[in-house]
Structure formats: structure tokens, C-alpha cells
Amino acid sequence: MKKTILPVLARHKRLTAAVLALAVVLAAGGGAFALLHRKGGDAGDDLNYARTVTLTKGELTESVNVSGLVQSARVSSVTTSLTSKVVAVNVKVGDVVKKGDVICTLDDTDIRRAIQDKEKELSGEKQQLKDAVTKAADALSAAKRARDTERQTQDVRVNEATAQRDKAAAATQAALPAYNDARTHYDTMMKAVAPAESAAAAANAARQTAYDSWIAAGGAAEGDAYAAYQAAEEQARQADTALADARALYEFERYAGELERARQTYDEASARQVEAQSALEQAAAARTQALNACDQTVNSAIADLQQAEKQEKRGVADAALADLKKSLESTVLRAETDGKVTELKVNVGSICKGDVAVIQATDDLIVSVTIPEYAIQKVQVGLAASITSDASPTALRGKVSRISPTAGSSGEGGNASAGFSADIAIQDPENIFIGAKAKAEIILNQKKDVYTVPLDAVQPDGDGMDVIQVRQPDGRFAPVRVQTGMKNDYAVEISGAQLTDGMEVLADASTLPDAEGGGTP
CATH class of the missing domain: 2.40.50.100 (RNA polymerase II/Efflux pump adaptor protein, barrel-sandwich hybrid domain)
Structure with a gap:
């Protein structure tokens, strides 16, 4: 159940009995208001009247109240x-x-x-459209026939090039065994001659080294350098002779010649195969190019026929007639x-x-309202709202569906007020009418089954802790420490181990004399 606390009146002023009686009637938040008359004779004589609330658990709601007109969303x-x-x-x-x-x-x-x-x-153009279809169909048939003829011609050329390539490949394969045999014989011969070749190469390298040393020593036809060069020269000659003898022994010239002839035959066959493969690729490319050109002609003829058929089906495509x-x-x-x-x-x-x-539309209604600037940070799309109107016998459920991102003004003349235009969607619009005035309470936050007291009932004690003043059996007020929670413009949630139903709490703690507010709770 929603309760509304009257705005806090000016502090440290005595209230007339009539105003206090009205406060009792409108009491809410933490409980009913009561008036206390203090008897004189002690430190509290200056507190003749005190407004109190009776502590009971209830519902605390933080909301924003707006008003506007019922409108259709569509x-x-x-x-x-x-x-x-x-x-x-x-x-x-x-x-x-x-x-x-x-x-x-x-x-x-x-x-x-x-x-x-x-x-x-x-009407005279219809026959022209029909004739255009016939002409386009004939052109398509001719293009298809030309494509078939060209395909046959190109296939013959590709097949001939394929046969030549295959023939060249067969010749290459036929030359390969002789080439492999000649290579094997040559490698066997070279393996036998290899020691002599290595010795000749080493002797010739040594001769060059000795020669270089002799020249570096002056190149005279005498001395150790010259003698070493002469010895290296003789050893190189002997090694070359041994190499020549080895080659003659193992028939170097014969096997080298056979390998060269076999390689030449194989290379020529391979070259003819490469030429044949290139010719085949060129024939295939020419076939593709020729058939692509034929396909373009056919596709163009198809497009022309489709366009002619579409035109005939549509009839005379005249913009004036269509209009x-x-x-x-x-x-x-x-x-x-x-x-x-x-x-x-x-x-x-x-x-x-x-x-x-x-x-x-009557099934999609909204209340067009203005959100005050001070509340715009709290209101957001999706919040629930309670809608009332003189045109509806019951309260209606709603939800904020739109909030303008920029501020404007509502009302006219001196009643104009700044704010943000917003829409509240009515969830059950059967009992309301377009154009009706309506009020909406946008629910920002809500708690149930909590203790609440007026905002002024909570004050800090000497230690900075929040306390409320609770009426004691002797008529005095004593502080009780509490923890505060959610609050709205009028009331605040309190909790604490010492709180119980029925406690009589001073509604405005600032009216209590300092002498009576001392002590430790």
C-alpha cells in the first residue's frame, strides 16, 4: 500500500492544533501521527507539542508524478x-x-x-510486340546453331592437338630407356676413371702452387723454388698420362659419345613434346574464347527474347496508361x-x-507527459507507472516507452515548464479514451514490509551515527540507533535490532531540546 508523507514543515516552529489535526488525517510512511502535550516542570518544558509517528511496517515507494493527455500511438x-x-x-x-x-x-x-x-x-502496338517476340526467338535459335557448329569445329582442332601431344610424349618415352642406359654406362666408366682424375687434378693444383712460389721467389732457373716447381711439373705430367691411360682403358670416348647421342635424341623428343603441349593449350584456349563469344551471343539473344516476352505480357508499357x-x-x-x-x-x-x-488506433494508447528536469536522471524507458483519469473507473497499468533526448517546454504563458517529453504506454487501454486527461505515477523504486519514518525523524548523534528519538514510558524521548536505506521526498527506510512495531517516534527530531537528546542508545 502506498503512503504519502506531507512535505516537511518549517523546523523549530510551533504548529497550531488545526494543522496538527490535519497531519494526523494524512499520516503515512512509518505510521499514524499523534500529538503529544508535554507537562512542564523539567528540561522539556519548551516542547509543549510534539508530532510523532507510530512505527509499523509498510511499503515505501520512490516515484515521479506527471500528467498529460491520452493519445493514440498509431x-x-x-x-x-x-x-x-x-x-x-x-x-x-x-x-x-x-x-x-x-x-x-x-x-x-x-x-x-x-x-x-x-x-x-x-492497341496497334500489341502486334508489334508479338512480332518482336517471334524475331527474338528466331535470333536465339540461330545463335544456338552457330554455337553448336563452332563447338564441333573447335573440338576437332583440340583433338588433333591432343593426338600430336600424345605422339610426342610417346616418342619421348621411347628415347628415355636408351638415354638411361647410356647414362648408366657413362657413370660406371667415370667411377673407374675417378681416382686418376682426382690424382691428375691434385697434381696440376700442386704444380700451379709450385709455379706461383717459384715466380714469387724471383723466377730464376735455379734454387729450391725452381727445383720444386720442376718436380711438381713432372708429377703433373705423369698424372695426366695416367689419366689418359685410364680413359683409354675404360673407353671414355666411346661411352661419352654414346651418352651425348642418347641425350640429344631424348632432348629433341622432349622439345617436340613441349611444342605439342603448347599447341594443345593454344587450341584449348582458342576453343574457350570462341565458345565464350558464342555464349555471349546466345545470352544476348536470350535477354532480348525475355525482354520481348515481358513487354508482350505486360502489354503496352505506357506510363500514361499506368498512371x-x-x-x-x-x-x-x-x-x-x-x-x-x-x-x-x-x-x-x-x-x-x-x-x-x-x-x-484504440488498442495502442499512450499518455503524453513531460518529465521534470530534476527527475530526468532517475526516469528511464521500461519503468512501470500507475495511471489514473476521471474518464476511467479504475487505475491503469503503464510503462515508460519513450523519453526525448532533449529538453523542451510544456504549457503556455506563465504555466510553461521545462522538461523532457515522454510517452507512457497504457497496457490495458480498454477503459480509457483518446483525449482524456490523465495522471501517471512513475515508479522508480519500491520496497515492502519495511519500517519508515519522516526524513526529519533521523538525525546524527554525537558519534555521527543515525538515530531516531523513541518515546519512553516516562514520557521522555531516548535515541535509538538505526541504519537508513531507501528514501523518497518525504520518508526514509530504517532498520535496527531494537526496532519493534508500535514504537512512538518523534517525527521531527530537531524539535527535541539538546538536554533530552543525550545519552547512549
Whole structure:
């Protein structure tokens, strides 16, 4: 149950009995208000009257209250660009219509006559369209035949090139065994001659080294350097002779010649195979290119035929005729959405152009409100709201569905106020009417089954801890420490181990004299 606390009155002022009585009637938050009359004779003589609340658990709500008008969230207009006389009106203001229902009908006599004249004018073109289809079909058939002929020609060329390539490949394979045998014999011979070749190469390298040393020593035909060079020269000669003898022994010239002849035969066959493969690839590429050109011609002929058939099916594609037929359809004005007809601007016999009717959905209503600037940081789309109106017998449920990102102003003249326009969607709109005034309480936060007291009932003690002043059996007030929680503009949630139902709490702790507020709770 929601409770509302009266705004806090000015502190340290005595309240008249009438105002205190009114406070008792409007009491809420933590409990009912009571008036206490203090007897004189002690430190509390200056507290003749004190406003208190009786501590009970209840509901605490933080909310923002706004007001506005009930509007439809979906509004559509029935309009026409024609200037014509109205021959029938099918609805009246207040009627509920469905999408597609006829609102009114305009005179279509002139439009129908113009359509007939235009169709007669264009009838001669229909045969031309038919002839165009026949011509396009013949062109397509010719293109397909040309493509088939070209494919056959190109296939013959590719097959011939394939045969030549295969023949060259066979010749290469035939030359390969002789080449492999000659290579094997040559390698065997070279393996036998290899020691002599190595010795000759080493001796010749040593001779060059000795020669270089002799030259570096002066190149005289005497001395150790010269003698070493002469010895190296002799050893190189002997090694070359041994190499020549080894080659002759193992028939170097014969095997080298056989290998060279076999390699030449194999290389020539391989070259012819490469040439044949290149010729085959060129033939295949030429086939692809020729057939692609044929396909382009065929595709172009297909597109021409399709276009001709489409034109024939559509008839005479005349923009003026199409516009006339569209205008004929537009002489019957229909509702674009479900809803109630709230405005009708035509009657039978009148000439209309532009707006004809306004239709507002009745199953999708909103309350258009303005959120005050001080509350905009707390309100967000999706928050629940309670909606009341004199036009509705019961409160309605709602939800914030839109908030403007920029501030504006509402009202007129001196009543204008800054804020953010917003919509509250009504979740059960059966019992409310478009245009009705409504109030909405946007629920920011809500707690149930909690202790609450007026904001001024909580004050810090000497240690900075929050306390409330609780009436004791002797009539005095004693501090009780509490923890505060959620609060709204009037009340605050409190909790603590010492709190119990029925406690009598001072509503405004600042009215308690300092002498009576001392002590440790």
C-alpha cells in the first residue's frame, strides 16, 4: 500500500492544533501521527507539542508524478492527390474500422473514359510486340546453331592437338630407356676413371702452387723454388698420362659419345613434346574464347527474347496508361490501419483533395507527459507507472516507452515548464479514451514490509551515527540507533535490532531540546 508523507514543515516552529489535526488525517510512511502535550516542570518544558509517528511496517515507494493527455500511438491519415467529387462516404466519426475498409469513393467517370481512349490508341502496338517476340526467338535459335557448329569445329582442332601431344610424349618415352642406359654406362666408366682424375687434378693444383712460389721467389732457373716447381711439373705430367691411360682403358670416348647421342635424341623428343603441349593449350584456349563469344551471343539473344516476352505480357508499357489505372484505384480511399475514425473532412457531393479522414488506433494508447528536469536522471524507458483519469473507473497499468533526448517546454504563458517529453504506454487501454486527461505515477523504486519514518525523524548523534528519538514510558524521548536505506521526498527506510512495531517516534527530531537528546542508545 502506498503512503504519502506531507512535505516537511518549517523546523523549530510551533504548529497550531488545526494543522496538527490535519497531519494526523494524512499520516503515512512509518505510521499514524499523534500529538503529544508535554507537562512542564523539567528540561522539556519548551516542547509543549510534539508530532510523532507510530512505527509499523509498510511499503515505501520512490516515484515521479506527471500528467498529460491520452493519445493514440498509431495515427494514420486517409489522403488523396485527386481533385474529384465524393460519390459515397462509408463511415462517420466514431466508427471503428479495419485496415482496408472503404472510407469514401470518388467519381471515376473521367478516369475510366481516359483509360478506354488510351487503350484504343495503344492497341496497334500489341502486334508489334508479338512480332518482336517471334524475331527474338528466331535470333536465339540461330545463335544456338552457330554455337553448336563452332563447338564441333573447335573440338576437332583440340583433338588433333591432343593426338600430336600424345605422339610426342610417346616418342619421348621411347628415347628415355636408351638415354638411361647410356647414362648408366657413362657413370660406371667415370667411377673407374675417378681416382686418376682426382690424382691428375691434385697434381696440376700442386704444380700451379709450385709455379706461383717459384715466380714469387724471383723466377730464376735455379734454387729450391725452381727445383720444386720442376718436380711438381713432372708429377703433373705423369698424372695426366695416367689419366689418359685410364680413359683409354675404360673407353671414355666411346661411352661419352654414346651418352651425348642418347641425350640429344631424348632432348629433341622432349622439345617436340613441349611444342605439342603448347599447341594443345593454344587450341584449348582458342576453343574457350570462341565458345565464350558464342555464349555471349546466345545470352544476348536470350535477354532480348525475355525482354520481348515481358513487354508482350505486360502489354503496352505506357506510363500514361499506368498512371490512369493507378488513379482509378485511388478513387476508392481505404483505411491504412485499424482504429477509430476521429476526424472526417468530406461528405457526399463535396470536392476533396488532400486529407479526408484521420484514424487513430484504440488498442495502442499512450499518455503524453513531460518529465521534470530534476527527475530526468532517475526516469528511464521500461519503468512501470500507475495511471489514473476521471474518464476511467479504475487505475491503469503503464510503462515508460519513450523519453526525448532533449529538453523542451510544456504549457503556455506563465504555466510553461521545462522538461523532457515522454510517452507512457497504457497496457490495458480498454477503459480509457483518446483525449482524456490523465495522471501517471512513475515508479522508480519500491520496497515492502519495511519500517519508515519522516526524513526529519533521523538525525546524527554525537558519534555521527543515525538515530531516531523513541518515546519512553516516562514520557521522555531516548535515541535509538538505526541504519537508513531507501528514501523518497518525504520518508526514509530504517532498520535496527531494537526496532519493534508500535514504537512512538518523534517525527521531527530537531524539535527535541539538546538536554533530552543525550545519552547512549
